[in-house]
Each structure stands twice: as structure tokens, then as C-alpha cells.
Amino acid sequence: MTRVSRYFLALLVGCAIAVPAAAQDTLKKIKDTGVVKIGHRDASIPLSYLNDKQQPVGYGVDICMRIVDAIKAELKMPKLKVEFVPVTSQTRIPILTGGNIDIECGSTTNSMERQKQVAFAPTYFMTGTKIIVKKSSGIKSYDNLKGKTVVFTSGTTNERAMKAYSDEKKLGINFIPSKDHAESFLAVETGRAVAFPMDDVLLYGLRANAKKPSDYDVIGPFLSDDPYGIMMRKDDPHFKKVVDNAVIALYKSGEINKIYHKWFESPIPPKGINLHMPMSDGLKALIKNPSDRGVEACGRMKC
Amino acid sequence: MDFSVFFQPAFSGGGIYLDWVFSGIKWTLAVSIFAWIIAFSVGSALGMLRTTPLMILRAPAAAYVELFRNVPLLVQMFVWYFVLPEILPRAAGDWLKTQMPMPEVSNAILCLGFYTASRVAEQVRSGIQSIPRGQTDAALAMGLTLPQAYRHVLLPMAYRIVIPPLTSEFLTIFKNSSVALTIGVLELTAQARQISEYTYRTFEVFTVATVVYVLITLTVTVVMQRVEQKLRVPGYIGSAGK
Numbered sequence: 001m002t003r004v005s006r007y008f009l010a011l012l013v014g015c016a017i018a019v020p021a022a023a024q025d026t027l028k029k030i031k032d033t034g035v036v037k038i039g040h041r042d043a044s045i046p047l048s049y050l051n052d053k054q055q056p057v058g059y060g061v062d063i064c065m066r067i068v069d070a071i072k073a074e075l076k077m078p079k080l081k082v083e084f085v086p087v088t089s090q091t092r093i094p095i096l097t098g099g100n101i102d103i104e105c106g107s108t109t110n111s112m113e114r115q116k117q118v119a120f121a122p123t124y125f126m127t128g129t130k131i132i133v134k135k136s137s138g139i140k141s142y143d144n145l146k147g148k149t150v151v152f153t154s155g156t157t158n159e160r161a162m163k164a165y166s167d168e169k170k171l172g173i174n175f176i177p178s179k180d181h182a183e184s185f186l187a188v189e190t191g192r193a194v195a196f197p198m199d200d201v202l203l204y205g206l207r208a209n210a211k212k213p214s215d216y217d218v219i220g221p222f223l224s225d226d227p228y229g230i231m232m233r234k235d236d237p238h239f240k241k242v243v244d245n246a247v248i249a250l251y252k253s254g255e256i257n258k259i260y261h262k263w264f265e266s267p268i269p270p271k272g273i274n275l276h277m278p279m280s281d282g283l284k285a286l287i288k289n290p291s292d293r294g295v296e297a298c299g300r301m302k303c
Numbered sequence: 304m305d306f307s308v309f310f311q312p313a314f315s316g317g318g319i320y321l322d323w324v325f326s327g328i329k330w331t332l333a334v335s336i337f338a339w340i341i342a343f344s345v346g347s348a349l350g351m352l353r354t355t356p357l358m359i360l361r362a363p364a365a366a367y368v369e370l371f372r373n374v375p376l377l378v379q380m381f382v383w384y385f386v387l388p389e390i391l392p393r394a395a396g397d398w399l400k401t402q403m404p405m406p407e408v409s410n411a412i413l414c415l416g417f418y419t420a421s422r423v424a425e426q427v428r429s430g431i432q433s434i435p436r437g438q439t440d441a442a443l444a445m446g447l448t449l450p451q452a453y454r455h456v457l458l459p460m461a462y463r464i465v466i467p468p469l470t471s472e473f474l475t476i477f478k479n480s481s482v483a484l485t486i487g488v489l490e491l492t493a494q495a496r497q498i499s500e501y502t503y504r505t506f507e508v509f510t511v512a513t514v515v516y517v518l519i520t521l522t523v524t525v526v527m528q529r530v531e532q533k534l535r536v537p538g539y540i541g542s543a544g545k
Binding site for chain 2: 090117151155160176177
């Protein structure tokens with residue numbers, strides 16, 4: 001065999017072995033291992049991020065801990081362990097479908113496209129794409145971005161919304177990818193990029209924790225709708241039911257208001273800043289009528 | 304496996320996803336080849352300096368090698384891209400960040416080039432030092448100056464000796480170029496990740512990326528084997544074990 005054909009044989013064998021994992025029974029997996037694995041983010045403030053002790057905290061993490069309580073009750077395993085696994089916008093779906101986490105408590109937009117890969121619990125937060133810029137950049141609207149450099153976090157719906165807008169308006173924006181929100185914000189902070197498109201709540205969170213928050217402006221209007229959902233594996237109706245019921249129970253009991261107040265209307269770690277973001281009417285409606293509907297391919301709830 | 308994904312219209316910028324693959328290949332080749340030019344020239348100079356009898360030349364070259372080969376490549380990439388512009392004077396830093404042509408690509412080339420130079424330097428040094436000391440002495444005794452002894456006696460032999468390890472470095476640079484994705488260069492691996500993010504066809508996309516990397520490195524291997532054969536000095540090296 002020649003050297004070349006040996007390489008290709010190795011490659012073929014590799015492909016044959018790497019068959020994607022089949023649908024799993026998550027509850028059974030949790031029962032067998034005694035561990036619930038939760039995916040979290042490092043800088044999705046205040047939904048899922050690391051505090052000054054490097055522990056994952058946030059609105060989404062709190063909701064997930066209630067889901068863990070529901071799983072404990074369902075499996076009658078009060079001593080169930082929780083393991084936190086850091087994920088990024090780019091790794092969250094492969095890590096979830098690969099089985100390394102059971103639920104993702106981050107800031108993931110529920111989209112109809114992602115629903116082909118994963119399932120979502122009822123929406124627990126409503127936001128949309130805006131951009132953050134330095135005040136000194138003089139950017140006042142999206143159209144000011146013509147020919148400028150914009151940084152995006154790879155694998156986000158905001159990336160798509162901004163690229164679609166740039167294509168549509170022929171802005172010729174120079175895009176640079178980055179791996180997470182903290183790094184994207186750093187690019188704006190150091191002047192490598194003039195703007196960073198992201199869900200507005202996260203932009204306010206990043207701004208609040210910046211060295212000088214008054215240096216930055218968040219500019220709208222919304223380029224997309226982004227309803228957040230807790231992600232789990234697809235085709236696992238038993239597990240989805242436990243998770244959905246846990247979330248809906250929080251909504252029915254009104255406990256969600258307390259959790260919301262704690263993260264959006266009170267001082268939060270690490271710097272003790274209060275975001276002062278009262279609950280939007282959109283979220284209030286979703287708490288009354290829980291729904292796991294995602295955004296359409298155009299980035300809006302209705303195209 | 305469904306490779307038709309590459310012929311689907313791409314999400315942004317017109318064209319199909321295959322165009323993204325080609326664009327990735329273009330940047331992988333550009334970053335690697337320009338970085339290799341830096342690595343080979345700087346590395347050769349440093350390798351020679353490390354073998355001279357003059358302490359004042361040996362010491363800084365040794366310091367360079369130890370610094371650049373002992374810091375992880377990823378860390379170096381971040382230092383070039385994120386740290387350097389902040390510690391330079393304001394104007395220079397701003398130039399690096401915005402005015403410099405293609406800041407991400409240029410940074411990646413410089414970083415990869417200077418990192419690999421430290422490794423090339425060690426290969427060149429080992430090549431020179433593998434030549435018996437008597438050859439240097441003989442050259443100097445014949446009246447050649449030290450630079451002439453390097454040019455006409457030591458280097459022609461040393462480079463021939465180190466072609467195999469240098470080939471490895473050259474292959475490594477293509478693979479290491481994927482680290483450039485961490486500072487935003489859309490090279491082959493970055494494009495593969497991007498396509499799989501948009502299409503969810505991870506296996507197909509990375510299969511193609513793997514095949515492309517293998518094709519690139521196989522081509523380099525074959526070319527370097529030819530070079531080795533062409534330059535072989537009969538009866539001196541390259542025949543043991545055959």
C-alpha cells in the first residue's frame with residue numbers, strides 16, 4: 001500500500017467509528033451516574049457567569065438549581081450531585097448532544113433552527129440584538145458601521161442578525177470572530193473593533209462590569225428577537241417533561257419574580273452593581289402563558 | 304454523511320459553503336508560508352549565532368530560544384495580539400490595532416514565525432554541531448575567516464543534515480497555524496467551525512478539513528523528500544540504513 005492510500009484508509013476507519021450518539025434517556029443516565037451535569041457560561045451577566053470566587057451564578061443558574069430539585073424529587077435521589085461544566089456559544093450544542101452536559105443554563109436563544117438539534121424548556125427571558133460601542137467612537141446607529149470592524153462571538157444568533165443586516169444594507173462590515181463575550185467586549189474596549197452585537201441584557205451586564213461603564217453606549221433598535229430557553233437533548237420527552245414542569249411551577253408559584261428581582265433589580269456580584277431592569281411585558285406574558293416556541297429563521301418571532 | 308452541505312448557499316456574503324473552505328485554505332497557506340519565511344531566516348541566523356565562539360553573540364540567541372520555545376504558542380498569540388499594543392506607546396498601539404493591514408493575519412504570521420524560529424534555531428545549531436570540530440579548525444587553518452568557514456564549510460553540510468527535522472517543523476507550522484483562529488483569523492479550522500456552526504454538519508465539515516490538512520502536509524513531505532534527494536552528497540550522509 002502506498003503512503004497516501006494508507007492515510008486515507010486511516011481516515012475512513014476514523015469516520016466509520018465516529019458515529020453520532022443516539023438519543024439517550026437522560027433521567028436514566030442521571031440515575032445511573034448520580035450526577036446532573038449543568039453547562040454554564042463565564043460571562044453571560046447576569047444570567048450565567050462566574051462570580052469573584054469563580055463559581056457559576058446567575059438568573060439562569062438559579063432556575064436550573066430548581067430544576068435539579070425537581071429531578072431529585074422525580075428520581076427520589078436527594079443526594080444527587082451537581083457538576084458544572086463551562087461551555088461557550090460555539091461548544092454548547094456539541095457538548096450537550098455529546099452527553100457531557102444534561103442541561104445548559106446559559107443565555108441560549110431558542111430558535112426553530114436549533115430545535116432541529118436540541119429541545120428547549122419554556123422561555124425564561126426575552127431579549128434581542130443590540131450593539132455596544134465606545135462613546136468616543138461616534139457611532140450612533142447601525143448605519144454608522146459602514147466599512148468598520150465589528151467583533152462577534154462565534155455561534156451566536158447575534159452574529160447572524162448583524163451579518164444579515166450588513167448584507168441587506170450593503171454596509172461592508174469587516175467581521176472578526178471571537179470565542180466568548182468577555183473576549184468580544186475586550187476587542188471593543190481595546191479599540192480593535194468599534195462594535196459588538198449581542199443580546200441587550202448581556203451588553204448591559206458587560207457594561208456594568210467594565211472598568212469605566214460611562215465610556216460605553218448600547219445602541220438599538222433590536223435587530224432580532226432572542227427568547228432564552230434552557231437547553232436539553234432532543235427526543236427525550238420524559239426528561240423534558242420534568243424540566244418543563246419545574247419551570248412552569250416557578251412561574252405559577254410566582255417564585256420567578258423573586259429570582260428575577262434578585263438578579264435584575266438588586267446589586268449582583270462581583271461588583272455589587274444593580275442593573276435596574278424591570279421585567280419586560282414580553283416576559284410577563286410568557287410567565288402567564290409559558291411557551292417553548294423559538295424564533296424563526298429571520299431572527300424574529302414572526303417573519 | 305451528506306457532503307452536499309458544501310454546495311448549499313452560504314448564510315452570508317453570497318456564494319456557497321465551499322467558498323468558505325477555499326477562503327480558509329487560502330489563509331492557512333498564507334499564514335503558514337509567510338510565518339515559515341520568518342522562521343527559517345530568523346531561526347537560521349539564531350542557530351548560527353548559538354554556535355559561534357563569541358559569548359556576546361551566543362548569549363542573546365540562547366535567551367531568545369529559551370524564551371520563545373518555553374512559552375505556549377497560544378499564550379504568545381494572545382501576547383502579540385492583546386498585550387503588545389497596550390504596552391507600546393499609544394500611537395504605535397493604535398497603529399497595530401487598526402491601521403496595520405489585516406491586524407489579525409499579520410499578528411498571527413509574526414507570532415507563528417518568531418515562535419517557530421526558536422525551534423528552527425535549535426535544528427540548525429544541532430546540524431552545525433554535528434559536524435566534527437576538525438572541519439572548523441581545518442577551514443580556519445587554511446586562512447578562511449570565521450564567516451567564510453560558516454558559508455563554505457559548515458552551513459552547506461549542516462543544512463543537509465537537518466533537512467528531515469526541518470521538514471517536521473515545516474509541517475508543524477501548517478498545523479500550528481490553526482491557533483491563529485483564537486485571535487480571529489478565519490483560516491481552515493476557523494472556517495470549518497463556522498460552517499459546522501451554521502449547518503450542524505460537524506462530521507462532514509471536519510472530515511473535509513482533515514483531508515485538506517493531510518493533502519497539504521503530504522505535498523510538503525513529498526517536496527521535501529525530493530529536495531533531500533537532490534541535495535544529497537554521495538557517500539557522506541543519507542545512506543545509512545538503506
